[in-house]
Amino acid sequence: xxxxxSRHIILSEIGQAGQDKLSRAKVLVVGAGGLxxxxxxxxxxAGIGTLGIIDFDVVDISNLQRQVLFGTSSLGKNKALAxxxxxxxxxxxxxxxxxxxxxxxxxxLELFNNYDIIVDGSDNFETxxxxxxxxxxxxxxxxxxxxxxxxxxxxxFNYQNGPSYRCLFPNPPQKDTVPxxxxxxxxxxxxxxxxxxxxxxxxxxILGIGNVLSGKLFCYNALTxxxxxxxxxxxxxxxxxVLKEKHxxxxxxxxxxxxFQSDDISIEDVLDFKNIQFIDVREAHEQxxxxxLEIINIPLNQLGNNLEKIDLSKEKMIFCQSGxxxxxxxxxxxxxxxxxxxxxxxxxxxxIEFLKEKQVPNxx
Amino acid sequence: MIITIKYFGLIAEVTSQEEETIDFxxxxxxxxxxxxxxxxxxxxxxxxQVAQNQELISEKTKITGQEIALLPPFSGG
Numbered sequence: 001x002x003x004x005x006s007r008h009i010i011l012s013e014i015g016q017a018g019q020d021k022l023s024r025a026k027v028l029v030v031g032a033g034g035l036x037x038x039x040x041x042x043x044x045x046a047g048i049g050t051l052g053i054i055d056f057d058v059v060d061i062s063n064l065q066r067q068v069l070f071g072t073s074s075l076g077k078n079k080a081l082a083x084x085x086x087x088x089x090x091x092x093x094x095x096x097x098x099x100x101x102x103x104x105x106x107x108x109l110e111l112f113n114n115y116d117i118i119v120d121g122s123d124n125f126e127t128x129x130x131x132x133x134x135x136x137x138x139x140x141x142x143x144x145x146x147x148x149x150x151x152x153x154x155x156x157f158n159y160q161n162g163p164s165y166r167c168l169f170p171n172p173p174q175k176d177t178v179p180x181x182x183x184x185x186x187x188x189x190x191x192x193x194x195x196x197x198x199x200x201x202x203x204x205x206i207l208g209i210g211n212v213l214s215g216k217l218f219c220y221n222a223l224t225x226x227x228x229x230x231x232x233x234x235x236x237x238x239x240x241x242v243l244k245e246k247h248x249x250x251x252x253x254x255x256x257x258x259x260f261q262s263d264d265i266s267i268e269d270v271l272d273f274k275n276i277q278f279i280d281v282r283e284a285h286e287q288x289x290x291x292x293l294e295i296i297n298i299p300l301n302q303l304g305n306n307l308e309k310i311d312l313s314k315e316k317m318i319f320c321q322s323g324x325x326x327x328x329x330x331x332x333x334x335x336x337x338x339x340x341x342x343x344x345x346x347x348x349x350x351x352i353e354f355l356k357e358k359q360v361p362n363x364x
Numbered sequence: 365m366i367i368t369i370k371y372f373g374l375i376a377e378v379t380s381q382e383e384e385t386i387d388f389x390x391x392x393x394x395x396x397x398x399x400x401x402x403x404x405x406x407x408x409x410x411x412x413q414v415a416q417n418q419e420l421i422s423e424k425t426k427i428t429g430q431e432i433a434l435l436p437p438f439s440g441g
Contacts, residue, residue, distance in 0.1 A: 035441045123441035146438035148373045153438050168420065169437045173411035186440055217420070219372060219435070224382070228370075228433065231419040 004093065005047055018207045019047060023094075025206045028052035028115040030103055030131055032079040034191030035145045035198065036121035037069040042199035043119075044087040048206075050095045051087070052115055055079040056102040062331050066188035076324050103127060105252040108134040117205060119143045119198055125172040126254055132157065132165040136242045137249060141205055145198040150187050152194035154218040155232070156201050162214035166238040190222050264327065264345035267354045270317060277311040279318045281329045282348065286321060290351050300325045303332055310338055319344040319351060365389065367396070370433040378406045394423040396432060412436040 008014045008022075027048050029036050032055040044051055059067070059074040059082055067079075074082040080098035087096050101107070103122075108130060112118055118140050120131045128146070135142040141159040145152065157164045197218070204210045219228040270276065278295040281303060298306045300320070310316060310333065318326040318333075318341060326343040333341045344351065368385045376382045379400075390396055393414050401408050413420055417429035 031441050033441050121441045123439060125437070125439045128439060145441070147440040148436075148438040149440075151373050151438065169411070169413060173437060174409070184440070191441070217435075221372075221382075228415075229418065230415045230433065230435065233420065 004091075008046070013209045014207060018209075021206050021208075022047045022203070023049040025117070026050040026052070026115045027117045027119060027202055028054065028112065029119045029121055030127065031055055031121035031123060032067075032069070032083040033057070033063070033121060033123055034066045034147065034186065035195040036079075036119075037067045037083070038192050038195030039119050039121055039143075039145075039199045039202070040083055040087060041069060041090070042196060043202055044091045044094060044096070046199075046203055047091065047094060048202070050097070050115075052097045052099065052111070053080040053083050054099040054101065054103050054111065055083075056100065058327075060327060060331060062335075066186065066191050068192065102254075103130065104254055105130060106250050109138055109249065112138040112140050115140065117141050117143060117202055119145075119202060121145060121195065121198070128165065129172055130254070133242045133249065136164055136239055137246045143198045143201045143205070145191075145194045147186055147190050147194055149184060150190060150222045152190055152197075152220045152222075154194055154197045154201070154213060154220075155216060156205070156212050156214045159205065159212055159214040161234075163232045163234040164238055164242075166242070167235040168217060168232050170235075170238060187222055193220065193222065264323060265317070265342040267319075267344050267346050267351050270344075275314050277314040277316050279310075279316055279329070280348070281318055281320050281325050286348075288349055288352060290319070290348050290355070292355050300329055300332075303329055304336070307333075307336055307338065312338065314340070316341040317344055318342065319346070319348060322347045365427065366430065367427070368431050369396075369400070370431065372412075372434065373436045373438055375407070375410060375412055375434045375436050378410060379404050388427070391426060392423065393421060393425045393427060393432070396427060397423060400434075410436060 005019045008019050009016050025048050027043055029039050032053050057079050059070045059077055059079055061075055064070060069083050069086045078100040080100045084096045084098040112134050118135050120128060120142060122128055132142060135158045142157040144155045144157055144165060201213055204212050215232055217230045217232055278293050280295050280297045281300040283299045284297060296309055298309060318329045320326045323345040330341045330343045365388055366385060367388050370383050371379050388396060412434045415433040415435060417431055
């Protein structure tokens with residue numbers, strides 16, 4: 001008789017006993033993006049019993065080039081929730097928990113305590129160091145993967161007394177020295193390769209087979225097909241530094257970084273209305289019109305041809321009818337090398353309501 | 365001593381190559397970093413770790429190997 005896992009069970013290295021280990025395992029994936037999607041896909045298909053997904057972001061059309069769990073029907077939906085829907089279809093026998101929120105210093109420890117293995121598929125240094133430190137404090141193995149254009153890195157940290165990410169790179173790089181997430185391009189298949197390798201490490205850890213990639217950094221170049229396995233030494237000092245501060249861990253705050261930039265902003269959080277260029281990316285005929293602010297109107301489909309109208313010296317707040325086109329506009333502007341662009345999550349009518357309440361003078 | 369230097373990620377963009385071979389007579393990894401910093405001024409404000417013969421090491425380490433790699437952190441996901 002065949003069942004869902006028969007191709008696992010007939011492997012002598014796995015068998016029914018190994019499959020039972022997988023079904024008892026609890027794995028948390030941080031970030032359902034380029035890396036998170038292949039990780040989630042393979043560990044869900046493999047029958048990991050409890051699968052957690054944390055991601056605050058929503059699916060954008062520019063994600064579909066590599067984030068293979070999503071389709072056009074997922075656009076605008078939260079990634080953790082959209083991934084859960086797809087994965088429940090892939091494997092309804094497992095339990096999938098979606099956390100549609102940002103990983104923070106406040107929620108990380110409690111969340112990590114509920115899982116056996118943490119997988120890092122995040123897209124910025126701040127979250128990567130947060131994940132590393134929380135894994136040290138909660139004593140969880142960390143399956144690490146990171147990508148840059150055509151290259152990837154994979155390792156398993158904090159596994160059976162092995163080194164951590166800080167033993168490799170003690171501190172986050174200085175701001176602006178390494179491009180983050182959405183600012184740069186990436187070959188679509190690369191996160192598929194690196195994420196699949198992370199999924200493989202997850203399975204090996206749970207099954208106790210093969211050699212776990214602990215104490216080594218695997219580097220891959222998709223253009224040259226070159227690989228390197230670099231040995232990482234453990235630094236006790238790095239662990240001590242993290243553990244020494246563990247009682248203050250949940251007092252730390254995430255700084256404003258790339259994640260914030262790619263996030264939506266609420267009109268309520270716009271403090272200084274003077275040094276801002278508001279851009280309405282709706283079609284000229286769309287109502288209601290927002291008054292009382294310095295606004296230029298450039299419909300989304302003409303934005304790329306009107307970049308000279310963008311004021312580079314100001315912060316750009318972009319809005320539309322519902323907060324979706326404005327998000328697309330932000331990624332378009334960023335891809336054209338224009339920074340300080342934010343998408344206002346409220347639509348035009350909510351912005352008008354807010355301005356009325358705030359009594360921003362309606363003198364324009 | 366003939367040394368092959370490998371560059372990864374952003375570092376390969378700064379040096380405009382993924383690998384080069386140099387004849388170097390310094391003592392420590394720090395010496396070779398200084399040499400590379402003057403050859404590639406943009407390298408100075410980049411973060412990277414150094415591996416010698418496939419092993420990540422500190423800058424104080426003596427040069428013993430034929431292969432050095434400059435490895436920046438990647439954040440993308």
